[in-house]
Amino acid sequence: MHKRFASDKYFKRLDICLSENFDISRSFSSEIIKDGRVYLNSNEIKKASASVQEGDILDIYFPEEKEKIQLRPVDLSLKIVYENNWYAVVDKPSGIAVHPSESNNDVTLVNALLYSLESLASEGEEDDRPGIIHRLDKDTSGLLIVAKTFDAKKKLQNLFKNRKISKKYICICAGNPIENIYEIENMVGRHPVTRYKMAVLKEGGRFAKSRVVVMERFESAFKAEVKIFTGRTHQIRVHMAHLGFPIIGDSLYGGKKAAGYPIQRQALHSSSLSFFCPFERKEVYFEAELPADMKKLINVLAE
Incomplete structure:
Protein backbone atom coordinates (compact mmCIF):
# COMPACT_ATOMS: atom_id res chain seq x y z
CA MET A 1 0.00 0.00 0.00
CA PHE A 62 3.66 -0.25 3.45
CA PRO A 63 3.80 -4.06 3.33
CA GLU A 64 0.51 -5.77 2.67
CA GLU A 65 -1.17 -7.03 5.81
CA LYS A 66 -0.63 -10.74 6.21
CA GLU A 67 -3.54 -13.02 6.91
CA LYS A 68 -3.38 -14.22 10.50
CA ILE A 69 -1.92 -17.69 10.73
CA GLN A 70 -4.34 -20.11 12.32
CA LEU A 71 -2.52 -22.37 14.75
CA ARG A 72 -3.82 -25.82 15.56
CA PRO A 73 -2.40 -28.76 17.50
CA VAL A 74 -1.06 -31.61 15.38
CA ASP A 75 0.24 -34.97 16.58
CA LEU A 76 3.72 -35.31 15.09
CA SER A 77 4.93 -37.84 17.68
CA LEU A 78 7.25 -35.25 19.19
CA LYS A 79 9.80 -36.61 21.65
CA ILE A 80 9.83 -34.71 24.94
CA VAL A 81 13.29 -35.13 26.49
CA TYR A 82 12.47 -33.22 29.68
CA GLU A 83 9.62 -31.12 31.06
CA ASN A 84 8.97 -29.10 34.22
CA ASN A 85 6.63 -26.26 35.16
CA TRP A 86 8.69 -23.64 33.29
CA TYR A 87 10.08 -25.19 30.12
CA ALA A 88 10.43 -28.33 28.07
CA VAL A 89 13.35 -29.73 26.09
CA VAL A 90 12.30 -31.45 22.87
CA ASP A 91 14.08 -33.47 20.20
CA LYS A 92 13.03 -31.94 16.88
CA PRO A 93 13.11 -34.30 13.90
CA SER A 94 14.57 -33.10 10.61
CA GLY A 95 12.17 -31.96 7.92
CA ILE A 96 10.02 -29.92 10.31
CA ALA A 97 10.19 -26.12 10.46
CA VAL A 98 10.21 -24.58 13.94
CA HIS A 99 7.39 -22.08 13.43
CA PRO A 100 4.49 -21.69 10.98
CA SER A 101 4.48 -19.61 7.82
CA GLU A 102 1.81 -18.62 5.31
CA SER A 103 2.65 -21.66 3.21
CA ASN A 104 2.95 -24.13 6.10
CA ASN A 105 0.88 -23.80 9.24
CA ASP A 106 0.30 -27.47 10.04
CA VAL A 107 3.56 -29.42 9.99
CA THR A 108 5.76 -27.36 12.31
CA LEU A 109 7.26 -27.72 15.76
CA VAL A 110 4.76 -25.18 17.09
CA ASN A 111 1.86 -27.39 15.96
CA ALA A 112 3.47 -30.38 17.66
CA LEU A 113 4.06 -28.37 20.86
CA LEU A 114 0.41 -27.28 20.98
CA TYR A 115 -0.55 -30.96 20.85
CA SER A 116 2.11 -32.29 23.25
CA LEU A 117 2.25 -29.62 25.99
CA GLU A 118 -0.52 -28.27 28.22
CA SER A 119 0.87 -24.72 28.19
CA LEU A 120 3.16 -22.54 26.08
CA ALA A 121 4.40 -19.00 26.63
CA SER A 122 2.38 -16.71 24.37
CA GLU A 123 2.31 -12.96 23.84
CA GLY A 124 -1.32 -12.91 22.72
CA GLU A 125 -3.51 -14.04 19.87
CA GLU A 126 -1.15 -12.60 17.25
CA ASP A 127 1.80 -14.66 18.52
CA ASP A 128 2.44 -17.39 15.93
CA ARG A 129 5.58 -18.60 17.71
CA PRO A 130 4.35 -19.51 21.21
CA GLY A 131 7.06 -20.94 23.43
CA ILE A 132 9.83 -20.48 20.88
CA ILE A 133 13.10 -19.13 22.29
CA HIS A 134 15.64 -20.27 19.70
CA ARG A 135 15.57 -22.04 16.35
CA LEU A 136 17.02 -24.89 14.34
CA ASP A 137 16.98 -25.03 10.55
CA LYS A 138 14.17 -27.12 9.09
CA ASP A 139 16.55 -29.93 8.07
CA THR A 140 18.61 -29.86 11.28
CA SER A 141 17.52 -32.26 14.01
CA GLY A 142 17.99 -32.22 17.74
CA LEU A 143 17.41 -30.37 20.99
CA LEU A 144 15.42 -27.20 21.50
CA ILE A 145 14.24 -25.49 24.67
CA VAL A 146 10.66 -24.16 24.65
CA ALA A 147 9.09 -21.94 27.31
CA LYS A 148 5.83 -22.82 29.04
CA THR A 149 5.34 -19.49 30.82
CA PHE A 150 5.98 -15.89 29.83
CA ASP A 151 8.34 -15.36 32.78
CA ALA A 152 10.32 -18.46 31.84
CA LYS A 153 10.58 -17.26 28.24
CA LYS A 154 12.13 -13.95 29.30
CA LYS A 155 14.62 -15.60 31.66
CA LEU A 156 15.66 -18.23 29.12
CA GLN A 157 16.01 -15.60 26.40
CA ASN A 158 18.38 -13.72 28.69
CA LEU A 159 20.44 -16.87 29.22
CA PHE A 160 20.83 -17.23 25.45
CA LYS A 161 21.55 -13.52 25.02
CA ASN A 162 24.28 -13.64 27.67
CA ARG A 163 25.68 -16.92 26.26
CA LYS A 164 24.99 -18.88 29.43
CA ILE A 165 23.64 -21.92 27.59
CA SER A 166 26.20 -24.36 26.19
CA LYS A 167 25.13 -25.78 22.81
CA LYS A 168 26.90 -28.64 21.07
CA TYR A 169 26.17 -30.25 17.72
CA ILE A 170 27.28 -33.38 15.90
CA CYS A 171 27.93 -33.08 12.17
CA ILE A 172 29.34 -35.36 9.49
CA CYS A 173 31.52 -33.51 7.02
CA ALA A 174 33.31 -34.17 3.74
CA GLY A 175 37.10 -33.99 3.61
CA ASN A 176 40.20 -34.95 5.57
CA PRO A 177 41.20 -32.26 8.10
CA ILE A 178 44.84 -32.08 9.13
CA GLU A 179 44.09 -30.89 12.65
CA ASN A 180 41.82 -32.45 15.26
CA ILE A 181 40.63 -29.14 16.71
CA TYR A 182 39.67 -25.92 14.92
CA GLU A 183 38.72 -22.59 16.51
CA ILE A 184 36.80 -20.38 14.09
CA GLU A 185 36.26 -16.68 14.78
CA ASN A 186 35.06 -14.32 12.07
CA MET A 187 32.20 -12.12 10.91
CA VAL A 188 29.11 -13.73 9.40
CA GLY A 189 26.34 -11.96 7.51
CA ARG A 190 24.18 -12.02 4.40
CA HIS A 191 25.95 -13.14 1.24
CA PRO A 192 26.63 -9.98 -0.81
CA VAL A 193 25.10 -11.50 -3.96
CA THR A 194 22.95 -14.50 -2.97
CA ARG A 195 20.88 -12.88 -0.26
CA TYR A 196 19.19 -16.03 1.03
CA LYS A 197 22.60 -17.42 1.99
CA MET A 198 24.96 -16.41 4.78
CA ALA A 199 28.71 -15.99 4.34
CA VAL A 200 31.96 -15.14 6.10
CA LEU A 201 32.50 -11.43 5.41
CA LYS A 202 35.56 -9.20 5.38
CA GLU A 203 33.42 -6.17 6.20
CA GLY A 204 30.17 -5.99 8.14
CA GLY A 205 28.29 -8.94 9.55
CA ARG A 206 28.23 -10.11 13.15
CA PHE A 207 30.89 -11.88 15.19
CA ALA A 208 30.61 -15.67 15.13
CA LYS A 209 32.65 -18.25 17.02
CA SER A 210 32.67 -22.06 16.77
CA ARG A 211 34.95 -24.80 18.10
CA VAL A 212 35.24 -27.99 16.05
CA VAL A 213 36.58 -31.25 17.50
CA VAL A 214 37.11 -34.21 15.17
CA MET A 215 35.63 -37.31 16.80
CA GLU A 216 35.93 -40.02 14.15
CA ARG A 217 37.62 -40.21 10.75
CA PHE A 218 36.61 -42.11 7.63
CA GLU A 219 38.24 -42.43 4.22
CA SER A 220 37.01 -39.09 2.86
CA ALA A 221 34.82 -37.75 5.64
CA PHE A 222 34.70 -37.28 9.41
CA LYS A 223 32.37 -36.91 12.34
CA ALA A 224 32.83 -33.81 14.49
CA GLU A 225 31.44 -32.17 17.59
CA VAL A 226 30.87 -28.43 17.24
CA LYS A 227 30.34 -26.05 20.13
CA ILE A 228 28.91 -22.69 19.15
CA PHE A 229 29.60 -19.62 21.27
CA THR A 230 27.30 -17.41 19.21
CA GLY A 231 24.04 -18.19 17.45
CA ARG A 232 24.24 -16.77 13.95
CA THR A 233 21.96 -18.00 11.17
CA HIS A 234 23.45 -21.13 9.52
CA GLN A 235 26.60 -20.59 11.62
CA ILE A 236 27.92 -24.16 11.67
CA ARG A 237 27.07 -24.78 8.02
CA VAL A 238 28.85 -21.57 6.99
CA HIS A 239 31.88 -22.21 9.20
CA MET A 240 32.39 -25.78 8.02
CA ALA A 241 32.09 -24.74 4.37
CA HIS A 242 34.54 -21.90 5.04
CA LEU A 243 37.05 -24.40 6.46
CA GLY A 244 36.71 -26.45 3.29
CA PHE A 245 34.84 -29.29 5.03
CA PRO A 246 31.16 -28.80 4.15
CA ILE A 247 28.51 -30.75 6.01
CA ILE A 248 27.47 -33.79 4.01
CA GLY A 249 24.06 -33.35 2.40
CA ASP A 250 24.10 -29.55 2.68
CA SER A 251 22.71 -28.47 -0.69
CA LEU A 252 23.00 -24.76 0.12
CA TYR A 253 26.64 -24.54 1.24
CA GLY A 254 28.17 -27.91 0.40
CA GLY A 255 28.36 -27.97 -3.39
CA LYS A 256 29.46 -31.14 -5.19
CA LYS A 257 31.83 -32.10 -2.38
CA ALA A 258 28.93 -32.68 0.02
CA ALA A 259 26.62 -34.39 -2.48
CA GLY A 260 26.12 -38.03 -3.43
CA TYR A 261 25.90 -39.46 0.07
CA PRO A 262 23.03 -41.60 1.43
CA ILE A 263 21.28 -38.84 3.37
CA GLN A 264 18.55 -36.46 2.23
CA ARG A 265 19.48 -33.42 4.34
CA GLN A 266 22.46 -31.80 6.01
CA ALA A 267 24.00 -34.20 8.51
CA LEU A 268 23.73 -31.83 11.45
CA HIS A 269 22.21 -32.61 14.85
CA SER A 270 21.82 -30.51 18.01
CA SER A 271 23.15 -33.11 20.42
CA SER A 272 23.41 -31.45 23.84
CA LEU A 273 22.38 -28.44 25.90
CA SER A 274 23.55 -27.48 29.37
CA PHE A 275 23.03 -24.48 31.65
CA PHE A 276 22.35 -23.41 35.21
CA CYS A 277 18.57 -23.62 35.59
CA PRO A 278 17.28 -20.39 37.21
CA PHE A 279 14.09 -22.14 38.30
CA GLU A 280 15.41 -25.36 39.83
CA ARG A 281 18.65 -23.67 40.91
CA LYS A 282 20.97 -26.38 39.61
CA GLU A 283 23.10 -27.31 36.60
CA VAL A 284 21.14 -29.26 34.00
CA TYR A 285 22.33 -31.28 31.02
CA PHE A 286 20.33 -32.74 28.17
CA GLU A 287 21.36 -34.84 25.21
CA ALA A 288 19.73 -36.46 22.20
CA GLU A 289 21.15 -39.46 20.38
CA LEU A 290 21.84 -39.31 16.67
CA PRO A 291 18.81 -39.89 14.44
CA ALA A 292 18.59 -42.99 12.24
CA ASP A 293 19.64 -41.27 9.00
CA MET A 294 22.91 -40.00 10.49
CA LYS A 295 23.64 -43.39 12.10
CA LYS A 296 23.11 -45.03 8.71
CA LEU A 297 25.46 -42.52 7.05
CA ILE A 298 28.18 -43.26 9.60
CA ASN A 299 27.80 -47.00 9.04
CA VAL A 300 28.16 -46.55 5.28
CA LEU A 301 31.23 -44.34 5.70
CA ALA A 302 32.81 -46.85 8.09
CA GLU A 303 32.52 -49.77 5.66
Whole structure:
Protein backbone atom coordinates (compact mmCIF):
# COMPACT_ATOMS: atom_id res chain seq x y z
CA MET A 1 0.00 0.00 0.00
CA HIS A 2 1.47 3.34 -1.11
CA LYS A 3 1.00 6.58 0.80
CA ARG A 4 2.43 10.02 -0.01
CA PHE A 5 2.98 12.60 2.71
CA ALA A 6 4.19 16.21 2.67
CA SER A 7 5.82 17.15 5.97
CA ASP A 8 4.49 20.38 7.46
CA LYS A 9 7.35 20.72 9.94
CA TYR A 10 10.91 19.69 10.73
CA PHE A 11 11.59 16.26 12.26
CA LYS A 12 14.98 15.37 13.72
CA ARG A 13 14.48 11.71 12.76
CA LEU A 14 12.64 9.97 9.95
CA ASP A 15 11.31 7.17 12.17
CA ILE A 16 9.76 9.73 14.53
CA CYS A 17 8.13 11.46 11.58
CA LEU A 18 6.56 8.22 10.36
CA SER A 19 5.49 7.16 13.84
CA GLU A 20 3.71 10.43 14.58
CA ASN A 21 2.01 10.82 11.23
CA PHE A 22 0.93 7.25 10.52
CA ASP A 23 0.18 5.98 14.04
CA ILE A 24 2.77 3.20 13.89
CA SER A 25 5.52 2.26 16.33
CA ARG A 26 9.05 3.57 15.93
CA SER A 27 10.34 0.01 15.69
CA PHE A 28 7.99 -0.72 12.78
CA SER A 29 8.96 2.62 11.23
CA SER A 30 12.63 1.64 11.43
CA GLU A 31 11.84 -1.77 9.95
CA ILE A 32 10.15 -0.43 6.81
CA ILE A 33 12.92 2.17 6.40
CA LYS A 34 15.59 -0.55 6.51
CA ASP A 35 13.55 -2.60 4.04
CA GLY A 36 13.79 0.21 1.49
CA ARG A 37 10.10 1.06 1.62
CA VAL A 38 10.53 4.77 2.30
CA TYR A 39 11.52 7.46 -0.24
CA LEU A 40 12.42 11.01 0.73
CA ASN A 41 11.99 13.44 -2.15
CA SER A 42 12.03 10.49 -4.58
CA ASN A 43 15.28 9.09 -3.12
CA GLU A 44 15.32 5.75 -1.32
CA ILE A 45 16.51 6.21 2.22
CA LYS A 46 17.47 3.50 4.70
CA LYS A 47 18.56 5.54 7.72
CA ALA A 48 15.96 5.96 10.44
CA SER A 49 18.09 8.79 11.84
CA ALA A 50 17.77 10.91 8.70
CA SER A 51 16.13 14.29 9.29
CA VAL A 52 12.97 15.51 7.55
CA GLN A 53 12.62 19.13 6.53
CA GLU A 54 9.42 21.12 6.27
CA GLY A 55 8.03 20.59 2.76
CA ASP A 56 9.81 17.29 2.17
CA ILE A 57 7.80 14.68 0.27
CA LEU A 58 7.71 11.17 1.66
CA ASP A 59 6.57 8.11 -0.28
CA ILE A 60 5.92 5.10 1.93
CA TYR A 61 5.21 1.62 0.57
CA PHE A 62 3.66 -0.25 3.45
CA PRO A 63 3.80 -4.06 3.33
CA GLU A 64 0.51 -5.77 2.67
CA GLU A 65 -1.17 -7.03 5.81
CA LYS A 66 -0.63 -10.74 6.21
CA GLU A 67 -3.54 -13.02 6.91
CA LYS A 68 -3.38 -14.22 10.50
CA ILE A 69 -1.92 -17.69 10.73
CA GLN A 70 -4.34 -20.11 12.32
CA LEU A 71 -2.52 -22.37 14.75
CA ARG A 72 -3.82 -25.82 15.56
CA PRO A 73 -2.40 -28.76 17.50
CA VAL A 74 -1.06 -31.61 15.38
CA ASP A 75 0.24 -34.97 16.58
CA LEU A 76 3.72 -35.31 15.09
CA SER A 77 4.93 -37.84 17.68
CA LEU A 78 7.25 -35.25 19.19
CA LYS A 79 9.80 -36.61 21.65
CA ILE A 80 9.83 -34.71 24.94
CA VAL A 81 13.29 -35.13 26.49
CA TYR A 82 12.47 -33.22 29.68
CA GLU A 83 9.62 -31.12 31.06
CA ASN A 84 8.97 -29.10 34.22
CA ASN A 85 6.63 -26.26 35.16
CA TRP A 86 8.69 -23.64 33.29
CA TYR A 87 10.08 -25.19 30.12
CA ALA A 88 10.43 -28.33 28.07
CA VAL A 89 13.35 -29.73 26.09
CA VAL A 90 12.30 -31.45 22.87
CA ASP A 91 14.08 -33.47 20.20
CA LYS A 92 13.03 -31.94 16.88
CA PRO A 93 13.11 -34.30 13.90
CA SER A 94 14.57 -33.10 10.61
CA GLY A 95 12.17 -31.96 7.92
CA ILE A 96 10.02 -29.92 10.31
CA ALA A 97 10.19 -26.12 10.46
CA VAL A 98 10.21 -24.58 13.94
CA HIS A 99 7.39 -22.08 13.43
CA PRO A 100 4.49 -21.69 10.98
CA SER A 101 4.48 -19.61 7.82
CA GLU A 102 1.81 -18.62 5.31
CA SER A 103 2.65 -21.66 3.21
CA ASN A 104 2.95 -24.13 6.10
CA ASN A 105 0.88 -23.80 9.24
CA ASP A 106 0.30 -27.47 10.04
CA VAL A 107 3.56 -29.42 9.99
CA THR A 108 5.76 -27.36 12.31
CA LEU A 109 7.26 -27.72 15.76
CA VAL A 110 4.76 -25.18 17.09
CA ASN A 111 1.86 -27.39 15.96
CA ALA A 112 3.47 -30.38 17.66
CA LEU A 113 4.06 -28.37 20.86
CA LEU A 114 0.41 -27.28 20.98
CA TYR A 115 -0.55 -30.96 20.85
CA SER A 116 2.11 -32.29 23.25
CA LEU A 117 2.25 -29.62 25.99
CA GLU A 118 -0.52 -28.27 28.22
CA SER A 119 0.87 -24.72 28.19
CA LEU A 120 3.16 -22.54 26.08
CA ALA A 121 4.40 -19.00 26.63
CA SER A 122 2.38 -16.71 24.37
CA GLU A 123 2.31 -12.96 23.84
CA GLY A 124 -1.32 -12.91 22.72
CA GLU A 125 -3.51 -14.04 19.87
CA GLU A 126 -1.15 -12.60 17.25
CA ASP A 127 1.80 -14.66 18.52
CA ASP A 128 2.44 -17.39 15.93
CA ARG A 129 5.58 -18.60 17.71
CA PRO A 130 4.35 -19.51 21.21
CA GLY A 131 7.06 -20.94 23.43
CA ILE A 132 9.83 -20.48 20.88
CA ILE A 133 13.10 -19.13 22.29
CA HIS A 134 15.64 -20.27 19.70
CA ARG A 135 15.57 -22.04 16.35
CA LEU A 136 17.02 -24.89 14.34
CA ASP A 137 16.98 -25.03 10.55
CA LYS A 138 14.17 -27.12 9.09
CA ASP A 139 16.55 -29.93 8.07
CA THR A 140 18.61 -29.86 11.28
CA SER A 141 17.52 -32.26 14.01
CA GLY A 142 17.99 -32.22 17.74
CA LEU A 143 17.41 -30.37 20.99
CA LEU A 144 15.42 -27.20 21.50
CA ILE A 145 14.24 -25.49 24.67
CA VAL A 146 10.66 -24.16 24.65
CA ALA A 147 9.09 -21.94 27.31
CA LYS A 148 5.83 -22.82 29.04
CA THR A 149 5.34 -19.49 30.82
CA PHE A 150 5.98 -15.89 29.83
CA ASP A 151 8.34 -15.36 32.78
CA ALA A 152 10.32 -18.46 31.84
CA LYS A 153 10.58 -17.26 28.24
CA LYS A 154 12.13 -13.95 29.30
CA LYS A 155 14.62 -15.60 31.66
CA LEU A 156 15.66 -18.23 29.12
CA GLN A 157 16.01 -15.60 26.40
CA ASN A 158 18.38 -13.72 28.69
CA LEU A 159 20.44 -16.87 29.22
CA PHE A 160 20.83 -17.23 25.45
CA LYS A 161 21.55 -13.52 25.02
CA ASN A 162 24.28 -13.64 27.67
CA ARG A 163 25.68 -16.92 26.26
CA LYS A 164 24.99 -18.88 29.43
CA ILE A 165 23.64 -21.92 27.59
CA SER A 166 26.20 -24.36 26.19
CA LYS A 167 25.13 -25.78 22.81
CA LYS A 168 26.90 -28.64 21.07
CA TYR A 169 26.17 -30.25 17.72
CA ILE A 170 27.28 -33.38 15.90
CA CYS A 171 27.93 -33.08 12.17
CA ILE A 172 29.34 -35.36 9.49
CA CYS A 173 31.52 -33.51 7.02
CA ALA A 174 33.31 -34.17 3.74
CA GLY A 175 37.10 -33.99 3.61
CA ASN A 176 40.20 -34.95 5.57
CA PRO A 177 41.20 -32.26 8.10
CA ILE A 178 44.84 -32.08 9.13
CA GLU A 179 44.09 -30.89 12.65
CA ASN A 180 41.82 -32.45 15.26
CA ILE A 181 40.63 -29.14 16.71
CA TYR A 182 39.67 -25.92 14.92
CA GLU A 183 38.72 -22.59 16.51
CA ILE A 184 36.80 -20.38 14.09
CA GLU A 185 36.26 -16.68 14.78
CA ASN A 186 35.06 -14.32 12.07
CA MET A 187 32.20 -12.12 10.91
CA VAL A 188 29.11 -13.73 9.40
CA GLY A 189 26.34 -11.96 7.51
CA ARG A 190 24.18 -12.02 4.40
CA HIS A 191 25.95 -13.14 1.24
CA PRO A 192 26.63 -9.98 -0.81
CA VAL A 193 25.10 -11.50 -3.96
CA THR A 194 22.95 -14.50 -2.97
CA ARG A 195 20.88 -12.88 -0.26
CA TYR A 196 19.19 -16.03 1.03
CA LYS A 197 22.60 -17.42 1.99
CA MET A 198 24.96 -16.41 4.78
CA ALA A 199 28.71 -15.99 4.34
CA VAL A 200 31.96 -15.14 6.10
CA LEU A 201 32.50 -11.43 5.41
CA LYS A 202 35.56 -9.20 5.38
CA GLU A 203 33.42 -6.17 6.20
CA GLY A 204 30.17 -5.99 8.14
CA GLY A 205 28.29 -8.94 9.55
CA ARG A 206 28.23 -10.11 13.15
CA PHE A 207 30.89 -11.88 15.19
CA ALA A 208 30.61 -15.67 15.13
CA LYS A 209 32.65 -18.25 17.02
CA SER A 210 32.67 -22.06 16.77
CA ARG A 211 34.95 -24.80 18.10
CA VAL A 212 35.24 -27.99 16.05
CA VAL A 213 36.58 -31.25 17.50
CA VAL A 214 37.11 -34.21 15.17
CA MET A 215 35.63 -37.31 16.80
CA GLU A 216 35.93 -40.02 14.15
CA ARG A 217 37.62 -40.21 10.75
CA PHE A 218 36.61 -42.11 7.63
CA GLU A 219 38.24 -42.43 4.22
CA SER A 220 37.01 -39.09 2.86
CA ALA A 221 34.82 -37.75 5.64
CA PHE A 222 34.70 -37.28 9.41
CA LYS A 223 32.37 -36.91 12.34
CA ALA A 224 32.83 -33.81 14.49
CA GLU A 225 31.44 -32.17 17.59
CA VAL A 226 30.87 -28.43 17.24
CA LYS A 227 30.34 -26.05 20.13
CA ILE A 228 28.91 -22.69 19.15
CA PHE A 229 29.60 -19.62 21.27
CA THR A 230 27.30 -17.41 19.21
CA GLY A 231 24.04 -18.19 17.45
CA ARG A 232 24.24 -16.77 13.95
CA THR A 233 21.96 -18.00 11.17
CA HIS A 234 23.45 -21.13 9.52
CA GLN A 235 26.60 -20.59 11.62
CA ILE A 236 27.92 -24.16 11.67
CA ARG A 237 27.07 -24.78 8.02
CA VAL A 238 28.85 -21.57 6.99
CA HIS A 239 31.88 -22.21 9.20
CA MET A 240 32.39 -25.78 8.02
CA ALA A 241 32.09 -24.74 4.37
CA HIS A 242 34.54 -21.90 5.04
CA LEU A 243 37.05 -24.40 6.46
CA GLY A 244 36.71 -26.45 3.29
CA PHE A 245 34.84 -29.29 5.03
CA PRO A 246 31.16 -28.80 4.15
CA ILE A 247 28.51 -30.75 6.01
CA ILE A 248 27.47 -33.79 4.01
CA GLY A 249 24.06 -33.35 2.40
CA ASP A 250 24.10 -29.55 2.68
CA SER A 251 22.71 -28.47 -0.69
CA LEU A 252 23.00 -24.76 0.12
CA TYR A 253 26.64 -24.54 1.24
CA GLY A 254 28.17 -27.91 0.40
CA GLY A 255 28.36 -27.97 -3.39
CA LYS A 256 29.46 -31.14 -5.19
CA LYS A 257 31.83 -32.10 -2.38
CA ALA A 258 28.93 -32.68 0.02
CA ALA A 259 26.62 -34.39 -2.48
CA GLY A 260 26.12 -38.03 -3.43
CA TYR A 261 25.90 -39.46 0.07
CA PRO A 262 23.03 -41.60 1.43
CA ILE A 263 21.28 -38.84 3.37
CA GLN A 264 18.55 -36.46 2.23
CA ARG A 265 19.48 -33.42 4.34
CA GLN A 266 22.46 -31.80 6.01
CA ALA A 267 24.00 -34.20 8.51
CA LEU A 268 23.73 -31.83 11.45
CA HIS A 269 22.21 -32.61 14.85
CA SER A 270 21.82 -30.51 18.01
CA SER A 271 23.15 -33.11 20.42
CA SER A 272 23.41 -31.45 23.84
CA LEU A 273 22.38 -28.44 25.90
CA SER A 274 23.55 -27.48 29.37
CA PHE A 275 23.03 -24.48 31.65
CA PHE A 276 22.35 -23.41 35.21
CA CYS A 277 18.57 -23.62 35.59
CA PRO A 278 17.28 -20.39 37.21
CA PHE A 279 14.09 -22.14 38.30
CA GLU A 280 15.41 -25.36 39.83
CA ARG A 281 18.65 -23.67 40.91
CA LYS A 282 20.97 -26.38 39.61
CA GLU A 283 23.10 -27.31 36.60
CA VAL A 284 21.14 -29.26 34.00
CA TYR A 285 22.33 -31.28 31.02
CA PHE A 286 20.33 -32.74 28.17
CA GLU A 287 21.36 -34.84 25.21
CA ALA A 288 19.73 -36.46 22.20
CA GLU A 289 21.15 -39.46 20.38
CA LEU A 290 21.84 -39.31 16.67
CA PRO A 291 18.81 -39.89 14.44
CA ALA A 292 18.59 -42.99 12.24
CA ASP A 293 19.64 -41.27 9.00
CA MET A 294 22.91 -40.00 10.49
CA LYS A 295 23.64 -43.39 12.10
CA LYS A 296 23.11 -45.03 8.71
CA LEU A 297 25.46 -42.52 7.05
CA ILE A 298 28.18 -43.26 9.60
CA ASN A 299 27.80 -47.00 9.04
CA VAL A 300 28.16 -46.55 5.28
CA LEU A 301 31.23 -44.34 5.70
CA ALA A 302 32.81 -46.85 8.09
CA GLU A 303 32.52 -49.77 5.66
